[in-house]
Amino acid sequence: MQIYKLSNEIDIVKSMNKLNVDSAGITIMKKKSKLHFFYLKNIYCGASNILKQDALSIGAELIVPHGGVDCSVQYHDAILICNTKQLEILSNKEKSQPFKLKLLAKILSEFKQEKKFPLKLMGVINANDDSFFSGSRFKGESAVDKIEKMIEEGADIIDIGGVSSRPGSIYPGIEEELKRVKPIIEEIYKRNLYQKVSFSIDSFEPKVIDFALNHGFNIANDITGLANEEVAKVVGQYNAGVCIMHIKGIPENMQNNPYYKNVILEVDTYFQKRIETALKHNIEDIILDIGIGFGKRLEDNLTLIKHLEHFKRFGYELLVGASRKSMIDKIIPTPVEKRLPGTLALHLESVKNGATIIRAHDVAEHKQAFEVYKALENIDI
Numbered sequence: 001m002q003i004y005k006l007s008n009e010i011d012i013v014k015s016m017n018k019l020n021v022d023s024a025g026i027t028i029m030k031k032k033s034k035l036h037f038f039y040l041k042n043i044y045c046g047a048s049n050i051l052k053q054d055a056l057s058i059g060a061e062l063i064v065p066h067g068g069v070d071c072s073v074q075y076h077d078a079i080l081i082c083n084t085k086q087l088e089i090l091s092n093k094e095k096s097q098p099f100k101l102k103l104l105a106k107i108l109s110e111f112k113q114e115k116k117f118p119l120k121l122m123g124v125i126n127a128n129d130d131s132f133f134s135g136s137r138f139k140g141e142s143a144v145d146k147i148e149k150m151i152e153e154g155a156d157i158i159d160i161g162g163v164s165s166r167p168g169s170i171y172p173g174i175e176e177e178l179k180r181v182k183p184i185i186e187e188i189y190k191r192n193l194y195q196k197v198s199f200s201i202d203s204f205e206p207k208v209i210d211f212a213l214n215h216g217f218n219i220a221n222d223i224t225g226l227a228n229e230e231v232a233k234v235v236g237q238y239n240a241g242v243c244i245m246h247i248k249g250i251p252e253n254m255q256n257n258p259y260y261k262n263v264i265l266e267v268d269t270y271f272q273k274r275i276e277t278a279l280k281h282n283i284e285d286i287i288l289d290i291g292i293g294f295g296k297r298l299e300d301n302l303t304l305i306k307h308l309e310h311f312k313r314f315g316y317e318l319l320v321g322a323s324r325k326s327m328i329d330k331i332i333p334t335p336v337e338k339r340l341p342g343t344l345a346l347h348l349e350s351v352k353n354g355a356t357i358i359r360a361h362d363v364a365e366h367k368q369a370f371e372v373y374k375a376l377e378n379i380d381i
Contacts, residue, residue, distance in 0.1 A: 009377075011378070012034075013026060014380045016029060031088070033084075034084050036080075038082075038108070039079055042075045045068055046071070051094065051104070052064065055080065055086070058090070060080070060083075061080075062080050062081075091106075091109040093105075111313055114312055115315050117356040120358075121357075121363060122156070122319070122358065123360065123361075124159050124161075124323065124359060124361050125161070128161070144187045144191070147184075153367055154363060154367035158198075161203065162180035163177050163180075163202075165223050168252060171251075174205050181201070189216045199212070200243065202221045203220070203222070213234065214238075217240070219240060220235045220243070222243065222245065224247060225244045232278055232283060235281065241283070241285030242283050244271065244287065245290075245294065254294055255293075255295065259297075263303055264307055267290060268310065271314060288316050288317070288319065289320070290318070292346075298331070305322070305346060305350050305353065319357040319359060320347065321360070322346040323359060323360040324339040324343055325343075340362055343362070344366070351370070
C-alpha cells in the first residue's frame with residue numbers, strides 16, 4: 001500500500017465519482033467532508049453547556065473559555081466546529097432548547113444549503129476625471145472602444161459610473177452625472193452591446209438609474225445600498241437586479257476614523273435591512289457587495305475578505321471590488337499604477353471564500369488568473 005496526502009480543498013464529489021462510489025455514499029460522505037467554524041458571541045453559559053453536550057454527542061465540538069463549563073463566567077464567546085452533516089443535526093436539535101438556542105438553530109439552518117453561482121468578471125468604466133485610478137477613466141468614443149475591448153477580454157458585466165466615490169469625493173449633482181454617462185449609455189444601446197454582456201449603472205440617483213435601465217442596462221449598482229427607497233422602486237419597475245453595497249458614512253467622510261465593534265456582524269445587520277427593502281419592491285436579482293474601502297480600516301477589509309463565506313447565508317451572489325485600492329498600499333507601499341499583483345491576490349482569496357462577482361479594472365489579467373484558478377480547482381485525485 002502507498003499513501004499521499006490530499007489538499008483539503010479538493011472537489012470531494014468529483015474524487016468520489018472517480019473512485020466509483022455509489023450515489024447514496026456520495027450524498028452521505030459529501031456532508032461529512034466540509035468543516036464549518038462558527039463564532040458565537042456572548043452565549044449564556046447554560047446555553048453553551050447544552051450545545052457542547054449536543055455537539056459532543058454527534059462528534060462535533062464547542063470550544064469554550066475557562067469558566068464557561070462551570071458557569072463562573074455567565075456570558076462568554078465560543079467556537080463551534082462541525083461538518084455539514086453535524087450542522088444539519090444541530091440545527092434541528094437546538095430548535096427545542098432554551099436560552100436562545102432556537103435562534104442559533106435558525107441561523108445554523110441558513111448555512112446547510114449553499115447556492116452555486118458561476119464566477120463572473122465585472123469590468124469598470126468611469127466617465128469622470130477624478131476616479132482614483134486614471135486607467136479606468138474614459139469618455140465618449142474611447143469609453144465605447146474600451147467596453148468592446150473588455151467584452152473581447154472576457155468581461156461578463158461592465159459597470160459604468162459617472163461619479164467618483166473615492167474617499168473625500170463630493171457628489172457633483174444629478175444633471176452633471178447624467179451629462180457624463182448619457183452619451184456612453186446611448187452608444188451602448190445604439191450598438192446593441194447590452195445583448196453581448198450585462199451592464200450595470202454605478203449610481204444612487206433614481207433618475208440616472210431609470211435612464212440606464214431604459215437603455216439596455218439590467219443592474220443598478222448602488223453604493224448607498226438602497227438608502228433611498230426610490231432606487232428600489234425604479235429597479236423593481238424594470239424587473240432589474242440590484243447590487244447592495246455596504247458603506248459607513250458617505251464618500252466625503254467615510255474614511256474619517258471608521259470603527260466597528262465587529263465588522264462582520266454590523267455588515268450582516270446592514271444587509272438584512274437592505275435586502276428587506278429590495279424584496280418589498282419585488283427585486284429578486286440581488287447582489288451583495290461588502291464595500292471594500294467604503295468606511296473601513298485595513299483590518300476590516302481583510303476580515304471581510306477572509307470570512308466572506310459568512311454572507312453566503314443570504315443565498316445571493318457576493319461581489320468584491322478591491323481593485324488597486326489603498327488597502328494594498330497600507331500593506332506594502334505601492335502607487336496605484338503598480339497594485340495589480342496585490343489586487344489579484346485579494347480577488348483570488350475572495351473567490352476562494354465565496355465571491356462570485358469580481359469588480360476589476362484589469363479584465364484580461366483577471367480572466368487569465370481565474371482560468372488558472374479554475375484549472376487548479378478541477379484537479380482531483
